[in-house]
Amino acid sequence: MALLADGMSRLLIDGKLAAGGAGAFATVNPATEEVLGEAANADAGDMDRAIEAARRAFDDTDWSTNTELRVRCVRQLRDVLQEHVEELRELTIAEVGAPRMLTAGAQLEGPISDLGFAADTAENYEWAQDLGQAAPLGIPTRRSVVREAVGVVGAITPWNFPHQINLAKLGPALAAGNTVVLKPAPDTPWMAAVLGELIAEHTDIPAGVVNIVTSTDHTLGAMLAKDPRVDMVSFTGSTATGRSVMADAAATIKKVFLELGGKSAFVVLDDADLAAACSVAGFSVCLHAGQGCAITTRLVVPRDRYDEAVAIAAGTMGSIKAGDPSKPGTVCGPVISARQRDRVQSYLDLALAEGGSFACGGGRPADQPAGFFIEPTVIAGLTNEARVAREEIFGPVLTVIAHDGDDDAVRIANDSPYGLSATVYGGDAQRAAVVAARLRAGTVNVNGGVWYSADVPFGGYKQSGNGREMGVAGFEEYLEIKAIATAAN
Structure with missing residues (x-):
């Protein structure tokens, strides 16, 4: 079946493709100014349901601890994207205005292939490190350091390289054991919506693990930053918007990754x-x-x-x-x-x-x-x-x-x-x-x-952001570190 066969994309919430509470909005070819079709336009209620689904999937399933399942699912996503790469190429050229030559690299084929790096990293990662026995304060103790998923990740992405940025967040976040709510830019809604269609119909990713919410309402991104059910926000975009994301996230002291502007x-x-x-x-x-x-x-x-x-x-x-x-x-x-x-x-x-x-x-x-x-x-x-x-x-x-x-x-x-x-x-x-x-x-x-x-961390100094995307460093952005000390009798 062709992707977006009816010229309309849908939201992905709790494993189901759905219309938007605010109706639909047009997506336009920037090279011709012609309307390509429509995208589901989510409202605040849709975003609330997406966050709740992601929270439930993280808290009530074994997704965060079942590394074998996660690795298989991320590879399934890579494989099904590769199967549909020619359709995706034409959609990318039409909606993003990306030159055809770039779809062989960072605009499409590169980020799809890079999902394999995320899966391989999770499969081979040292999730627990034994620090051995010591006697701090004179108490014999066995110590270990464990790395585990942050939780619910709100991913907010721009329009310029949508596949690269969407997948550079989804791949490592999922492989690391998180659940995700993705809010893409309204200029390129189809580039995210096709992921929802393929995830729902062609992968074993459990319901609620990935939620994709397209909308013209920019306040829905702020909901992700403010909501206490969201543990981390991963944002790529302008420095001005990054400041707002950081300020909104401050109320709940959630983890914030920012990849911002450059000159x-x-x-x-x-x-x-x-x-x-x-x-x-x-x-x-x-x-x-x-x-x-x-x-x-x-x-x-x-x-x-x-x-x-x-x-x-x-x-x-x-x-x-x-x-x-x-x-x-x-x-x-x-x-x-x-x-x-x-x-x-x-x-x-x-x-x-x-x-x-x-x-x-x-x-x-x-x-x-x-x-x-x-x-x-x-x-x-x-x-x-x-x-x-x-x-x-x-x-x-x-x-x-x-x-x-x-x-x-x-x-x-x-x-x-x-x-x-x-x-x-x-x-x-x-x-x-x-x-x-x-x-x-x-x-x-x-x-x-x-x-x-895929194996090189990307990010900036100063007002270009904080944290790194891609590479092992990018994978570890989506992890928390837990120290465990057990009395040794």
Whole structure:
């Protein structure tokens, strides 16, 4: 049976697919502005039932202690997603506006495969550690440390890489023994709803263990953060919303994982191959129309080669046209919505007001009468103090900034409220590594290295969030630590 065969998605609550209490809402193709279909629109009552189902499944079943069941279920989910990968690919291109080329990686196939890492980790994990016998306070005692599931996890996810982020939360949270309520962004409801359909019909995941609640009502996310039945909130999104999540969760002192914004620097040292470095920087900021929190959007280059660097980046980005994401060669598709397109455009207007100029781009492409497109744009002539150099734009926009040597480049890169990612290019690999070590960022790419992988933890410093997703560290975010001391007679 085809996924979403009737053009309508449903909620998954307590093992059953259901309509939303607030009716339905349209989901739109951002490349054409055409309505694709409808998604169930949950209300507060639906969210309450989802939380209650997750609480009951955690408290009253053996899900949290039955590692064999969990491992089997996570692998079942991986396998059924792989069986439907071609349908999922077309849905992803249509709803997310993701270029077809990216669905072979982080937009689809990568995160599906990564579920295997979560299952393998749970299967081989050292859940209990024997610390041996000692005599604290003179009392002979056998000690052990046990790791166990946190409980009910509220997962709140964005629209830019929905499969990657939904599955990077679901996989380890479930494998670790938690139950989950997933609240996805209303811009891409189908990407989460198809998971509910497949879980309900093709896996042995027990009722209530996974609940998926799509809605246009953003206050339902706040319900997850505030509700005392929820033990942890795992949030990916903007820093502003992350602050609200943390504040809402404070009342119950629940565990909070935050993966937030970025304004990452691409540092080019004076011994680097300038043409190669600036071309890579320009290309990477065009991928998926720049809608990635870890994309390097500040190009920091030697001052005496500034004009050359701008010209190279503009040459690369000017040759990349925003276009139809369904075509195999498209790199830069649309941004997700008219609201987001207008937001990006407001930053481009601000760049001019701040005294900058465009080396290429600067607005909507003339050859795209429909769709939420923005031209790949290079901003020149501004310092790191400009707002467009400090605030996350989330579009295909690169700001070029001059530096006066390695120390100045490090200062500029670190002079940001964010610390999610960074790149360093240099001719001397050891020198580049020294600069990379000084950067306050959670992931650093040196001379083209790739950090994205299931076994590598991802997250940021400062206002880019707290905690890590993926890797063993990401798995352990969903665990509590219990020390057990037994008197030894």
